[in-house]
Amino acid sequence: MEDPxxxxxxxxxxxxxxxxxxxxxFTNSALFMAIAIAGITLLLVGSTSRRSLVPGRLQxxxxxxxxxxxxxxxxxxxxxxxxxxxxxxxxxxxxxFLNLIGLVPYTFSVTSHIVIxxxxxxxxFFTVIGxxxxxxxxxxxxxxxxxxxxxxxxxxxxAIEIMSFLSRPLSHCVRLFANILAGHITxxxxxxxxxxxxxxxxxxWLGAVLPLGMTVALTALELLVAVLQAYVFAILTxxxxxxxxxxxx
Amino acid sequence: MDPVAAKMIGAGIACxxxxxxxxxxxxxxxxxxxxxxxNPSAAQGQFxxxxxxxxxxxxxxxxxxxIALLLLFAx
Numbered sequence: 001m002e003d004p005x006x007x008x009x010x011x012x013x014x015x016x017x018x019x020x021x022x023x024x025x026f027t028n029s030a031l032f033m034a035i036a037i038a039g040i041t042l043l044l045v046g047s048t049s050r051r052s053l054v055p056g057r058l059q060x061x062x063x064x065x066x067x068x069x070x071x072x073x074x075x076x077x078x079x080x081x082x083x084x085x086x087x088x089x090x091x092x093x094x095x096x097f098l099n100l101i102g103l104v105p106y107t108f109s110v111t112s113h114i115v116i117x118x119x120x121x122x123x124x125f126f127t128v129i130g131x132x133x134x135x136x137x138x139x140x141x142x143x144x145x146x147x148x149x150x151x152x153x154x155x156x157x158x159a160i161e162i163m164s165f166l167s168r169p170l171s172h173c174v175r176l177f178a179n180i181l182a183g184h185i186t187x188x189x190x191x192x193x194x195x196x197x198x199x200x201x202x203x204x205w206l207g208a209v210l211p212l213g214m215t216v217a218l219t220a221l222e223l224l225v226a227v228l229q230a231y232v233f234a235i236l237t238x239x240x241x242x243x244x245x246x247x248x249x
Numbered sequence: 250m251d252p253v254a255a256k257m258i259g260a261g262i263a264c265x266x267x268x269x270x271x272x273x274x275x276x277x278x279x280x281x282x283x284x285x286x287x288n289p290s291a292a293q294g295q296f297x298x299x300x301x302x303x304x305x306x307x308x309x310x311x312x313x314x315x316i317a318l319l320l321l322f323a324x
Contacts, residue, residue: 171308
């Protein structure tokens, strides 16, 4: 059976230059990120350059995604959180497009690499700390002190809050990475069963129908996971930004 | 014991923790569905809370998966 990990291999296309002795190369990961950015730009600019009062198909998609993210930001962070709307919308569309493009056969799923998701999660983490401290000053530390807690268990609760705050970027990035990675490996393992059974003659051909159907069903499931994980990534960003805006719980 | 074998067994044991996260995620979605069928009009407003609870619960399963991945590929 073919190695199911092989699909995550980074292939270097050409070298762009060297920074501090490290090679900066254009890889398949960079290529698919560029494709995702081009797709998003094409969708949003192309559909809104010729606006009509009654939206067509493409314009509907663009408007629906805008409304969807705007509702999400407004309901979780309040109206003052809307200044973070471009940030959350960019993250949502970027992760969504990368997840969906990765589902097409023979493409590369960028979000299955922890370095990409960790960069996004750390960007959110430092935005929360930076904006929280800039806006609230030392009052930002109130995020670790929930209100209405008896004083004698407050040290314990604060310690737990600090721990959970620091583990946020870890769970934030590993969730997306692990879901996409595990999904793609499962897909490849079931696809591998098809080719393995195919070598067994007629009986194998009949048996191969089962894993083939399973692969189709799993692809549908992965489509759901791709959209859901992009949504979860974006809504967690909103919830963490809520702490930066209102640190007092 | 062979260190590689011990690593593999350790990774397998670490994955047991994901069962607990499975129970938790199932409880969250089951209770959400039960509550949504009782009061369908309030269900839409709680969807963000549902996803948040799901994400926080799933984080614990992810930590055990992380231990398994670290044992297999990093340590």
